[in-house]
Amino acid sequence: MNAATPIAPAPAGPRRGSPVTIAAQMTGADILKLRKKRGILTWSLVLALAPILIYFVVAVIQHASSPASHGPAGGVQNFSDGLRVIALFFGPLAALLIGVEAGTGDAAAGVFRDLVVTGRSRLALFATRVPAALAVTVAMMLGAYALLLIGTFAFASNLPTPSGTLIFDGLGFTLLGTGVLCVVAVGFASLTTSKPAAIIALIAWQIVASPILANIKSLGSSREGLMSQAIAHFSPVHVGEGGHGATVVLSGGTAVVVLVVWVAVFLVLGAWRTATMDA
């Protein structure tokens, strides 16, 4: 340690920097943390990209080995199947991992208290996790969606390819499904502050409990409150029995309200926990 080297003096009084600049820097810092978390990033990439790769590899092999019984690997139908894979199943899992990491990373590393000690508002510390997690999720899902489009067009052969509208709607659907899951995961993980607990609970809810509940017809209209059904409502391709592809039939307005409520509730809970917990 050097006793003689002075540090550049700080000004007395209030902090400098506009709120936008500070928010951008804090979000950038949260993105850096997520980018460098190799384990989570690798698993998320595997979940986002590997299923599509495997899907096309299998479809290409099947078509090559038996063209009569297996059509080309690309085209609209395969695009629809691939879209379901990345937007409803594996993409949300990747988003969930990223969201949980964003929500618990500081506490798990033991540095949350060091960020609180900066004097920065705890709500600000929580708030910047959301855009950071979304940025990483969106970047990953754009990659997965690009892979889907490449396979769809490259292996289409004589099959019809998706229209521009369908491609645009499919992208929006993918980002909606994964984005909502990501934000809910940030809020829920910030609430629990436990990475394993948050991952297990969210996967159990989204992959196991939600589909079961959606198929219990005796639950009636209460099933409209399921996040998975509200997301599926916006699918541009057929994914289930209900209108717009959902298992449960619900209106567009209801679907929007359901998603807004899910996101808002978990953001509020996560913010409350971050603001009040002992650091």
Next chain:
Amino acid sequence: MPASVEPPQARRDLKTLDDLTTAVETVGLTKRFGSRAAIDSVDLQVPRGSAFGFLGPNGAGKTTMIRMLLGLTHASAGTMSVLGRPVPAERSEALARVGAIVEEPRFHPQLTGRENLRIVAAARGPETHERIVPALRRVGLSERADEKVKKYSLGMRQRLGVARCLLADPLLLILDEPTNGLDPGGIQEFREMIRAMVEQEGRTVFISSHLLDEVEKICDHAAIVDRGKILMQGAISELAEGSTRHELIVGVDDPLRALELLQASDSVLQAQRSDEGLRVVLGEVPDTTPAESVAAVNAALVGAGLAVSRLEPVRQSLEKRFLEVTSRLSDSTTEEVLS
């Protein structure tokens, strides 16, 4: 209704920042966990521009106190201010010029030292980024700044923790057991750095520690805390000299005769031979000051025809004072310490 003529508290504090005499002040500060008081009605004043030791045995409430000052946990009762700002009401403004290490310094292990500082700099504000390089240089981590923290030793993490504190250009550093994990050379460098911060840069450094020697060497003020209560506080020299135990080293031409005389004296609690001469512990005599007791000892020896060549008060160490006032006095170590 007329507007208040009083300026807001924050503005008053801002104007008087340079005139602050106390960096930290608490009144009746209390933290309870259930029925147990971890901090019990503590009144603490940390003089501005000093190295202040917050000294106490393990479990005395040191870290709890720090956590309250930094807004990491709520106080159950009482008030506190940091750099003239009430906490938690103006926590953000109060902590803008505070750097702290609470317990062991923790970092994102997957990031480099420099990246970890970038994370904190982002939270502190744009102007903080320019302090990353000098802060790393100051703690001697420039060469290793781009290695991942998971490869750092505990000592290196301590240094990086200090660098993180320096990003705030702190008027007040709060360090919890800061020399943990440092090797002897590192501890010496750390002491020099802290003294430079206090003496050359006018910063206030608040160090919690259970290491008496460390506090005595680094700090010029201290508070002794035990079981959540401040037992005493003040300048280190005053704390040590406030001891009720007064000792003398006496040099005479006939030690054996002097020993007989002293052991028979009412003003002497204990006298024994040592390598330096006779070591004499003075007893408390009503209406008599320690100086008068020393004079009485000298008079008794000279009166008996002994030649006194040395009469030197033994400087009381903080360690002895600490053991006198903390709960350690009541346990089995007491007799050992006082014998």
